[in-house]
Amino acid sequence: MRRISIFGVTGSIGEQTVDLVTRAGGPAAFDTVAVTGGRNVARLAAIARALQAEIAVCADEALLPDLRAALDGSGIEAAAGSAAIAEAADRPADWIMSAIVGAAGLVPGLRALQHGTTLALANKESLVTAGQLLLSTAAEQGARILPVDSEHSAIFQALAAEPMAAVERIILTASGGALRDWPIERLAQATVAEALAHPNWAMGQRITIDSASMFNKALEVIETREYFGVDPDRIEVIIHPESIIHSMVGFRDGALMAHMGAPDMRHSIGYALNWPDRLDLPVRRLDLAQLAQLTFRAPEPGRYPALTLCREVMRLRGLAGAAFNAAKEIALDHFLAGSIGFMDMSGVVEDTLDALSSCPGLEKPVITLEDVLAMDHLARVRAAEAAGRRAKGRG
Ligand SMILES: NC(=O)C1=CN([C@@H]2O[C@H](COP(=O)(O)OP(=O)(O)OC[C@H]3O[C@@H](n4cnc5c(N)ncnc54)[C@H](OP(=O)(O)O)[C@@H]3O)[C@@H](O)[C@H]2O)C=CC1
Ligand SMILES: CC(=O)[C@@H](O)[C@H](O)COP(=O)(O)O
Ligand SMILES: [Mn+2]
Structure with a gap:
């Protein structure tokens, strides 16, 4: 057994x-x-x-x-x-x-x-x-x-019979989160409860807020770069409000392979549990006629600064990912505690990356666990300082 x-x-x-x-x-x-x-x-x-x-x-x-x-x-x-x-x-x-x-x-x-x-x-x-x-x-x-992340499971499945050399681009789909249709100028006032109202997925509190800010997608862009080893320029993000296509792989011959299914994490969990077999899973089957249409739109950079920040993190590599994630976790803690606003989260992460920009090792090519834990700690300290400044500015 x-x-x-x-x-x-x-x-x-x-x-x-x-x-x-x-x-x-x-x-x-x-x-x-x-x-x-x-x-x-x-x-x-x-x-x-x-x-x-x-x-x-x-x-x-x-x-x-x-x-x-x-x-x-x-x-x-x-x-x-x-x-x-x-x-x-x-x-x-x-x-x-x-x-x-x-x-x-x-x-x-x-x-x-x-x-x-x-x-x-x-x-x-x-x-x-x-x-x-x-x-x-x-x-x-x-x-x-x-x-297990739905996008990466989708890409993994699309690549099962294809070499990476055949891949031209990877397109990550994003729901756009709870606030996707809000006017950008209102986002700074969004409350925790409003950011938690995810349109499609039932998930833990932290990832649901990250979905609204698109820090979740920013993490996933980096996750794609790390896991599949693709050049960051070949990773795209598209808003797909229905969350039916879980991601797509574009091949050098122009074909796009999309992985579709109901928004239910038991698909990708079950796929990983049963791999390399495919066994029955209790997920809803899609009724395409009832769905009738799938829609897409480009993410607006002003609404989702996290998507710009992750590009700089991928340029730096080394310990920049550890700094980015730690700063994001602290910013999220402060938003959940009500001490900073929704749009301050990306501000805290940006301030932290700026404060660490001259830090030796941020671009270190080979990293150890000790390096990562030290950078994680340092970034948390800097992010808490940045959040404190923003909290004072609000008060
Ligand atoms: N939920 C989803 O649909 C998806 C989640 N993910 C990823 O999966 C991971 C889990 O997400 P999700 O299930 O939503 O999160 P939840 O918040 O629902 O669950 C988190 C789990 O981690 C435990 N935990 C919290 N803090 C610690 C800690 N310091 N040390 C040890 N255990 C801890 C919690 O324990 P307790 O509750 O007992 O305190 C709980 O068991 C995340 O990395 C998320 O990004 C990825 C794709 C989809
Ligand atoms: C289900 C899953 O994998 C989440 O990470 C999902 O991606 C969240 O939805 P959005 O980030 O697309 O809003
Ligand atoms: Mn995901």
């Missing part, structure tokens, strides 16, 4: 992975090694019991007594803290779902690859912060990274 672990099991991607594992038969179909969560220990323990996991780990050390109590009598081990989450990735497994949100997902994913484990990667932040490191580790260990 295949041994699997699910990191970030209590989140949106984690729960959808549990749904598919459960539909496949749960403990009768998979040996679950580790499940990890952040703070929701009641749900973490319930999933661990249902899947009969060996160990459940929560990120918050203060919640270990609660997790132990919730697992009492089950025989399932309990642990807590980021080191314990990383150690859970050392436990032998065949397949690991990486669905922790943010840069916290990097170390467990890297540890899994160091053991040669197949990594189903939803945590795009790992590729943005340390793409070279993840890919070189996977290559050294003969481990496979299977993309």
